[in-house]
Structures are given as C-alpha cells and as structure tokens.
Amino acid sequence: MRERAWDTLGRAGVIAAATLLTCCVGVAPAASDGKPGGVDGYLQDDVAQVWNEAAEDTMRSDLGGGANDGAASLVQYQRGRQCNVGNATPITELTAPCPDADGYVDPPLCGDGVAHLEALWRRNRDAPTSISWEPWTFVAPAICPQDVLPEFTAEDFRRLPLTPSPVTPQPPNPHLLTGLGLVVHTTADPQDHPTTLLGFPLTVRATPTEYTWDFGDGTRTTTTHPGTPYPTGHDHHPGDPVYPHGVIGHPYPHLGTYTPTLTTTWTGQYLLAGTTDWRPIDGTATTTTALPTVTIHDATSHLVADNCHTNPHGPGC
Template sequence: MASDQNRTSSSFGQHSMNLIAFTVDGESGKLVPKLGVNVDEDPNQYMYDLQCRVEEDAIGMACLPGELQCPPKEPGGEEGIPIVWKYAPKALQNPTWTQWRPVNGQPVCLYDAEPQNVLANIAARILSDFRQLPVNAGELSAQPFPHTLRGGPTNFFANATEQTFDVSILGQSVHLVATPASYTFNFGDGTSLGPTPISGGPIPEQEWLSEATRTSHVYEQTGDFPATVTSSFTGTYSVNGGPALPINGTLDLATAPRTIQVWTTETALVAENCLNDPTSWACPRWSTPR
C-alpha cells in the first residue's frame, strides 16, 4: 500500500459532513476509495488520517517502525489500515490538518473491502441491530411488597442499568452502549406514570405507606394488580474504535409483571386474646375476604 500517495476529498453541509479518503491500491496501482462518513445531528465532523502522516502530503518516516500492525482477520484476508480518528466542529469549514484533534489519540485498524460504504451501511441498519441486543430490562421493585394497603402510597422504583456490547456488523467491530433514559410505570389498575427520567429508589421501611415519592402510587381498590415498568434505552455506537455516534431511536423494554396484593385495614375492639381463643377476630386462624 503506497500510503504516501494518499489523497483526501471532502464536502460539508449544514447538518452533516461527507468525507471520502482515497489511497493507491498496492496491487493494481489504482486510486481506491477507503471511507465514507455521514454524521447527522452531531456538533462535530469526523474523519481519519494515517497513523504516521505529519502533514497533508507528508509521511513521518520516523513513525513507520512503530506503526500499528493490522494483520488480516482471517487467513487470506486483507490487512487493515493503521489510522487515527479526528474531529473538528462542523462550523469550521475546510479545517487544515493542524486544526483537527484526535478523538482518543490511539491508532486503530480499519478493515473493509469497500470502506467507502461500510459506515453508511452500518448507520442504515444500526437501529435494527440495537433493538436486537440482549439488553436486560432490569426489575421493578415496590415498597412494601408483595402486600400493600389501599389508600396508602406504595413506592415503586426501577433498577435498569447501562449495558455495553461488542458485536460484529458487516465485518466491522462495533461497540454499542445502551443507557436507560426514561421510564413508564404501569401500576396494573389502569393507571400509569411516565415517561419520566426518574427511576425512583428505595426508602427506609419506617416511611412505607406514609411518605409519597415521585414514583409512588396510591391504590384505591383492593385486589391483585400486575405492575410493570417499561425502560426506554438510548444508544451510541462506534466502529473500529472510532467516535461514539448517537443511534436515532430507542429500545423500549418492559419488565416481567410483579403482582401487588392490595389489602385494606379494619379495626375492632375485642375482649379475648389469641391464646384464650385462637379463632377470635384477627387471630392467625381467623380469616375474612380482603
């Protein structure tokens, strides 16, 4: 690969940037497009440069002995290209090499037979791939549980967590991050709360049934109610160690239902105790429908 014969062409728009880098193919001697980038809804524009380039048309010879090695991923495959991702504000038109900043300062290997298509093709399908990840929806918790009282606040909270995945898409290494962003609580009695960015949290036992939280609910009827919470995950993805890009869409996952048994309280004056008469009102052997 004649890396010192690289050329670069780019075009900038108001909301996106397209960049295509070309290199001379080591076998055919033809100019081969290497990468196409289309980044929307992002304040920065992105591109990559060879690891050992020091100026637009100059290669740092002293860098070459320590250049990152990118062997084929499989026998007979193509070698990768040692590159460094860079970024600059979209408002900066036609930035020079010295105005571009390394995203993470670390070289990475770029692989693809037709790299001018890979990022655009991944971007076109990333939401579908994101929604197929085995993301854990977490659980719904309630205080008190499983029994609560009619007319008193029951504290609900979700415990979904951020999760990361490393997958292969179109032969490229893709790192995805799923982050819970909002929650919709369904209390099982026909009422719900959300979407809300508030996940809730546990409170001390002495505050159960007396202190209302921002995610608590008051049941007006007795009975058994299947409560759930749906967590809405947003995501980012990066290709071959490149910049983290937002995924345009969410992954909405509901937890398994948890049955809340809502009881009511009754008071009465009694003359006996359970030792003298185990069948007396409110003794363990005494029962009445809730």
Template sequence: MIEAPIGYVDTDPYKYDYLPLCDIERDGLDSGCESLAVNCEPRTPGGKRGTPVQWRFAPKAIANPTWSDWQSQGGPTCLYDPDPQAVLRAIAARIANDFKQLPIQSAKVTVQPGPHTLKGMETNVFAAATEQAFDVVILGQNVHLEATPVEYTYNYGDGTSFGPTMFAGGSISEDEWGTKTRTSHIYKQTGDFRLTVTTGFRGTYSVNGGPPLPITGNGQFASPAQLVSVWRSETRQVADNCIENPTGWACPSSAGSNK
C-alpha cells in the same frame, strides 16, 4: 471518502476515510495481503474475500487534513460491502433497528411494601437499570454500542400509568412506608395486580473504534411483571385469643384475615 452518516452531521466532528492495505486478486491474495495479520475470508460459501483496510478520521473543518488511524481499532479490518464508500451510511441506516434487537436487560422493579400492600396507601415503586455495552459485527465492521437508561414508564397494573419520566425512584426506609414519593401509587381496589416498568434506553455506537455517534430514538424495554397483592385494612376492638379461638376475627383461620 466517507462522510459522517446522514443525520449526524451536527453531532460528529469527524469525517472518515479508509486506506486499502493490499489488492485482492481474482483467485486469491497477493503477497501484500498474505503478510497482514487480518484474514478476510469469505463470510458465505462461494462468497468474495473482504478487502483489508485501515480506517482513518480527520476533523471536518479542515479541507486538506492529516488523517489519523483509529488506534483503538487494534489493526486493519475487513470490508465486504460491494460499495465500501457506503458502509458507514449503511450501518447508520440500520443501527436504530439493530439497537432495539439487542438483549438489553430491562429495569428491575421493587415495591415497598411488597409483595403485599394496602388499599388506599401510598405504595413506593422504583426501578433499577444499568448502562450496558455490546460488541457486534454489522456489514463486516466491528461496532460497539452503549445503552444508557434515560426514562421510565410505570404501568401499575390497575389501568393507570405514569410517565415517561426521568425519575427511576428509589428505596425508602421502612418507617417511611406509606409516604408519597415521585413514583408511588395508591391502589383503590383490593386484588392482585401485575406491575411493569418500561425503560427507555438512549444509544450510541462507534464503528471500528471510531468516535461515538448517537442513535436516533430510544429503545424501549419492558421489565418482567411484578405481582402486587393489595389488601384492605380494618381496625376493631376484639377480645378473642387466637389460641383459644382460632376462628376469632383477624385470626389466621377466620374470614377476617382475608384480603
């Protein structure tokens, strides 16, 4: 019998077992295996065939339970592990690292106003991330993983950061630009800054359609850098007409139009 993976006893109410559906002969398949829909061909040249099995689960609290098939699995699956009893534990041991290698899409970062903002002004920054799902094969087993965004760390590009925080922030109307938000930032210098947000995703996984199990730790995924240009603002009383004097203060051709 295969118990729940180490470390997840308190979160998984089930215990697991598998039922071999036929015997693999040394030189091929017996008649029982040939009649099955699943084909457990060797995964590598010269390798051994897998063993067709039906995974089952039952409540841990019951000593001699009636086992139930994992119906969402859609049929038998193949075991290739030399010690089938250890397959769930082996998946549990590597799942945290495999989770971090998934092509999870990081949050999209938006700046208001942007891409230009003003020195000394509250600049609203927010992230938009989505829950994502992946289906992979680990140790010959079908594993379904789900990644949920749960925390954000903002690096504003000027040496300051905020987080980790559960707040993703959000869009505000144009007439609210310059007001403080939970994730806004004040740039104290002019210049170009590369802003990023690192999103922490919490993961769960299930093997062959079984119940979802938590993945230890969060996967951290950084967004592409968002370029923010910080300008200064000045107020002067002028009488120049930019059509008549293109080099007048604050006209496009003047020094006063620079950041």
C-alpha cells in the same frame, strides 16, 4: 438496501455476505467545487451507495439467488490486494500472482487494532449458467471499514438483547392494604453490548431515559428518573403527600389482584472498533419488566366505625 437484505436473510446472511465482500466502495465524481470529496477522493454518499448495491447483489447471487436470478448472478464482488504499482491499470492477485518487481499498493492506516479492507474488484459472466468469468476489474481502492459502514439504525438497536430494568418493590410482601399501596424503584445504569455491523465489531451503549410504570389497575406513571426507596423511619403526617419527593408509588384504592409492569425507554450510541467517538443512534428501544402480582386487602380499625381505606390516617392504620 442493507435493510432489505437484512429483512430477507437475517444477521447471519448479512455477515456471510460481508465475509465475501466486506467492503464495497464506488468510484465517485468530484465534489461541486471540482475537488475530490470524501475518503481518498471518494464521496461518502457514493461509497455507501455502492457498498449497499454490491452487498445486495452478492447476497442475491451467492446466498440463494441461483440460476433463476439472472441479473444478480451475472456479477460478483470480491476483495483483494492491489498490485502492479507501476501500471496505470490496477491489477489484483485474485487473477494471477502479483509481479515481484511491482509489489503492492500500500494499505491505509485505520487505527490501532483495525484492519483495513482490501481493494474492491468485480467480475462478470455472460449467462447465469456459465462457468467462465471475465477477469477481475478494479472498482475502488483499499479503505478503512469505519469510513464506509452504514449507520447503526434504530431497527438494529431494537434487535439487541437489552436486559430489562431490575425493579425493587416495597414492601416485598405481595399482600398489600388498600390506601397504602406499592412503592417501586429501579436503576439508571447503562449497559454495553458488543456486536457487529456487516461483520465489523462495535459496541452499543444503551442508557435508560424514561420509565413508564403500569400498576395494573389502569393507573400509569411516567418519569425520567428511576425512583428512590421509601425512606426508613419516615413519619407521615396528615396533609403530607402520599409519597415523599422522588418516591414512585401507587396507593391501590380497590380490592383485587394486579400485575404491575415497568416499560423502560432506552437511547443508544455506538462506538466502532478502533475509533474514539461515540455516534448517536437515531431512535429508541424499549424493554418491559413484569413485577410480582400483588393482592390488595382491606383492614378495618378496631374501636372505631372506620377502615383504613376511607381513613388511612385513622387509629391502627
């Protein structure tokens, strides 16, 4: 439900709806053992379900549903303080000022710097064109936002403006020789992105976990490490691997012009404001970095009938 509303309205629409209702929780049945479950006696699944249903109804009716959407425009949700503590039937100041003698229901404590969400109320009307609404009726008590927010999904994660991984090519000169090729490396630094989920602040941390190097000539290399610079002063001997351990590179075998790219796969976790536990995101995101175009040339050694492509360890190569 949240996903459908997001797809239709975008982030701005979701936040606008959240501003109106901010939290929607439902009166839930008891757990299977007969005891109240979840938050303040409410089962977590029912809390999330009613949140989504109320959010979708509110967005349809107040963000474009209009008179043509009769089912949606017959109901409205709103947050408001719960008063008249001594009365068995909950009332709210949305309808009338709270009696001084009764006061207000004490709000929950949600953590340092985290504001609670007031009790949820609902009202109905007989027809989409009617200006007369029934009094507000109680849906659920005040609650902490982190207890009712849906999870931050992989789809949400992929919408973040992740910064593509920086790439350092060696040599930096775009003109290379056949058989010698290009060495590349990047970083494994995570990046934090402050954002919101239905208007509630959180921080998403993206960490690179896989790197796919496409060298532009049909050759690809996938690693779980970012690579290292080609060591200064490294002496290459016949029979040695083309590149030392940990170095990522490609000895282009053919003349031509190529544009290498790096695709980084990121895993994510998020931290709700006022909490200390990072929650994993079920899914990954990717970014792509385009490297400067390289041109591969051939070099012929002198005094011998050979070239550096066929014999990269020959004289002058």
